[in-house]
Amino acid sequence: MHEDHLDIKTPEFVSIQFQIAGLGSRSAAFIIDQLLLMAFNIVTVILLFFVLDGMSKMEFIMIENSLPIAITIIGLFVVNGGYFFAFEFFSGGRTLGKKLMGIRVIQENGHSITLLSSFIRNLMRIIDSLPTAYFLGIIMIFFHSKHKRLGDLVAGTIVVHERKAKRKKKSPIEAEMNNRGLHIDDLTIDQWTLKSLGKKEWKLVSTYVSRFLQIPLAERNQLTEQIAELLFPKIGLDPAGKTTTELENTLLVLYLVLCEEWEFEL
Template sequence: MNEDRLDIKTPEYVSIQFQLAGLGSRAAAFIIDQLLLTVVNILTIVVLFFVMDGISSVQFLPDSFIPIAITIIILFIVNWGYFFAFEFFLGGRTIGKKLIGIRVIQENGHSITLLSSFIRNLIRIIDSLPTAYFLGIIMIFFHPKHKRLGDLVAGTIVIHERKVKQKKKLTPIEKEIETRGLTKYDIFIDEWTLKSLGMKEWKLISTYASRYPQVPMEERNQLTRQIAEILLPKIGLEVEGKRETDLENTLLVLYLILKDEWEFEL
């Protein structure tokens, strides 16, 4: 199944291998998404029915077309915006993709960007032609990287999620992060800043995280401030005036964010 795998070399000459999502898994995810959208569409139309029923008893008949026009606009925004919003804000995953275990990423291995998500889903209109997503199905089936037209234009690919092996015990740093109640969502880093952090920054923060539980307190405080002075300005955060505990929390959250980007395990 080598044809279903894609090797990507990062600027740091690190080779990352992805398993491409084929027609079957993509179709399954799409069906789940469409079922969810169908429920939303039906509920919207039911609401329209009751609104129209109320308007029909009013003498101003011309205004009765306004709810229909509004509903058509809402249905278009929901059906198109669902894929665009979920793929961008949930890291390339719609609800269907998340359940099936696939996601959309950039062809260079990075997370999908706002522009790519917009273009990819705008072209979805063409991929659905002439009916029942026929053009998209044909493209995915015959393209060597299982791309539809939207993927070609946006420079994206759809891959299977990388499954992290279950560990019986948490590592010391994972226990520390869990004890502090930290998550990768505690800091917002925009996509451009995130892409400026490469393998060098990942190695630095991962080394810090691995050494953190073993280093004596005095040496740990010194190490924390040194690493913070290197990394935090790169994400727009100041170091001056902050306590060591705050710097530690920020660095550990940054570790979680970069781990999601750089630590791959099939």
């Protein structure tokens, strides 16, 4: 029988359960991604046709067998080959299809997918697609106890359904953020910078937020300034000239941003 759930123990001996994505949701996500890539390819070829159609025969010969064709072929190869790798790494394990289906790729230990695991996982698509129409991958997902294809086995990854937080009431820190009018969109960080913030930075921010309402005001102000001096340069911000309240607000919003990246971190 298939194991529809994955239980992971945190260092605090708390069990976190994930619902494993099966063949149906994964196939639907894959089809959506393929349709999006197909649409991109068709539009690109149509644009190429109009470019070539606007050239005279002499211009076509002068650019050595049509440079636009070569550029288009290379571009399509890069986009189609790198689509899954780029989206899964930079978008928290979610391609556009996976996001629409509410599933994502994580590592088996519950951590976010890494650059290496994303590369290995998607490199193995070449084998999973054999002999045709993704046959090997479909067979493995259907029969494997954790719905894994070969790429998942080699990369140590697993596809799970998004975990929806169910809270009856807001926590004190959430209430504090609401009172301050803070929102995740108040801080924009590009994906490359976000990925450069590792487990160390996440633990620092999450610990700061967890203690935010408990520590004395004087100690909190000092801690806020110290953490801001450490983290702000890493996200392209200058703490100089900002009030303590402004520093606090930025760190609290940074916590919200990092939560999206590290929500599976144990």
